[in-house]
Amino acid sequence: MSTKPLKIAIAGLGTVGGGTVQLLSDHAELLAARAGRPLILVGAAALAQPADLPLDGVPFFADARAMAAECDFDVLVELIGGANGIALEVVRTALERGRSVVTANKAMIAHHGVELARLAEAKGGFIGFEASVGGGIPIIKSLRDGLSGNRVTKVMGILNGTCNYILTTMRESGRDFADVLAEAQALGYAEADPTFDIDGIDTAHKLAILASLAFAMPVNIEGVACEGIRHVSALDISYADELGYRIKLLGVAGLTEAGVETRVYPAMVPLSFPLAHVNGPFNAIVTEGDFVGRTVLEGRGAGARPTASAVVADLMDLACGRVGPTFGVPVNGLNALPTAPAGAHRSAYYIRLMVKDQPGVFADIAAVLRDEKVSMEQIIQRGHAPDETVPVVMTVHETNEAAMLNAATRIRTLPAVEDLQLIRIENL
């Protein structure tokens, strides 16, 4: 094994880049002892040189592309972000040069992972992306190495800290979505444009990566069905409590007979399931393997220091020679599994209706459910307020998704029904 320094060039000195530079400086001695060789910075690139980072003597590049093309590094750490643009350009350049890449960029791996893995294989580089999913949680290594003796049949998790913070705060404060989102934005926990987080896109990127590793398939971001948390109301959260559930935004990937299902949706999670107790900015991932059974990994899903921990774990793997194919097997060994048709999914559901309190309304709703063969489990309706709008909550037994959606469409057209919200119940 080499005892020469591992030469690192870092592109992007924002939150995660700053944390990574800090870790490499704070723990230089510790890392060298563990790796048997020093990890040194030989280049740093950002739009402006930050004053508060320990970068003395490290060559600075105002253009990351120039650094990727000219600097003599072993590994490029890409922390610029974005699926395309400069991030993708510098990663391609580094791999073309036969160097390795470590990245936190889930969008890039989700959209271009297979192409980049192929390039890395052809040129002899390694791609580390532990930081792209679950912040500091070592989930990529667990799936690739720690659980490598298993056929994984399911991987699911709470993968977005912003959504989990919003849902946790809504529950604890009883406040509504828009209000908590605005506060999260003011506190810097949510972006000014929160679409990526709250519409589930960030979770979809991460889920596509996990599914690729778990099932040895090419990353397939187009195959992910995606639903966010905008429609989850304080009322739903309070009913969930009453019914013994917590509402969480989940990414769920499973192998079924009909193919692979990869879906992002808010779900009611029973209190007996570990994910129900994962709160605030924490992430957690549940994996089901045929030998190991269920494992759960939990930790901070974002932030400078936890994400830097994951970036440096990849750098340490590289320094120690613990490297292999990007997705666990060579690209040609990945199997493009079919995506299961959407309507074939089966789930139990929570249904919240806002209805005019009029005679006969409930008979109409029940008739629709009967026609669609959707079987009710329980109903909560409180008090009696003639001609006013009141909530009616139902749960239904596990049913075919297409049937449930048909029933919902028909119920929404009933004159007395003003609103209908569906939330899946994840009975685990």
Place this chain on the structure above:
Amino acid sequence: MSTKPLKIAIAGLGTVGGGTVQLLSDHAELLAARAGRPLILVGAAALAQPADLPLDGVPFFADARAMAAECDFDVLVELIGGANGIALEVVRTALERGRSVVTANKAMIAHHGVELARLAEAKGGFIGFEASVGGGIPIIKSLRDGLSGNRVTKVMGILNGTCNYILTTMRESGRDFADVLAEAQALGYAEADPTFDIDGIDTAHKLAILASLAFAMPVNIEGVACEGIRHVSALDISYADELGYRIKLLGVAGLTEAGVETRVYPAMVPLSFPLAHVNGPFNAIVTEGDFVGRTVLEGRGAGARPTASAVVADLMDLACGRVGPTFGVPVNGLNALPTAPAGAHRSAYYIRLMVKDQPGVFADIAAVLRDEKVSMEQIIQRGHAPDETVPVVMTVHETNEAAMLNAATRIRTLPAVEDLQLIRIENL
């Protein structure tokens, strides 16, 4: 990287050995695809040749020592068990021959880990012991690789499935310790001689291994203070529920200014802490790192298939060349940190007294606590039954352990006090 088969000799064909043989057979193709080379069995040793395992054509040895000395393997899988004896002998032989070892043997690693690591370093072998702690949970790899960018300050967990099963069953059924233990023995969940499990020795072995990896210190089993669960009563479990806690047998290792603390004890864990929800045969380990913050890993802590998953994960590391020093750094880089003095530990406590309901008893108890500067938080005493024995439960604020033990000793001597049980409260 080698594409030649990885030649495996397996010593011990009991529960875990059987599971490992099954996994290697069931997933031969999958493992070969992931490792880029086949994993093949070249020898199997046990007292008697089992009929129901896929071992056709595999040379069988009735003496594991002969196999270790003569068979041409790359790696010996030691699943015999026991700190010494044949297990230790065959491992030493394999390492002396420059071969690698994979083992599930926590007692052996806890007692002889440093000596074996030194031998492996001298002769060029690798020692994998993922299966020695937490069954299928990839905790060894997480500490060694996934969290390698961190200075770890604390590692704690539920490490013994038998104790967790007993404590969970006691809570769910309201039954007492002896009764549930007897049932667990009848069901095969507890050994005929349950000492290793219920007195915390098995947990101590695992904790010593985790502390070694977390703090880069030589394994120090003698430094572990160990208390089991025999004295935990159904009454304590029911009071814990009332106070918002679960009682769990914990192994806790922490770095303090006074040195390393490694302790095994039953503790009251608040419901807000992830370990409170780890039930039945599941294990979980919490790690605190200075960059990553808190991570939690949960999974099945024992059993043929989960443990085989961990054994094979080590074999895959070896097949893929992902190898390094046994405890993360070379033996000479391990620092023998001092053990913190026992009495210096600070903790909150639950105290359950059985007292004769007589005037003045409580004043005597309160006086002792005042003298020892132990500050009460709350008291539960129900009803009034003159001259009968009644339970009195108190919780006290965080206090010095020596003071608490002094107070307990003095209170036990009070004439009206028939019993006093202390359980630490883990306020996290």
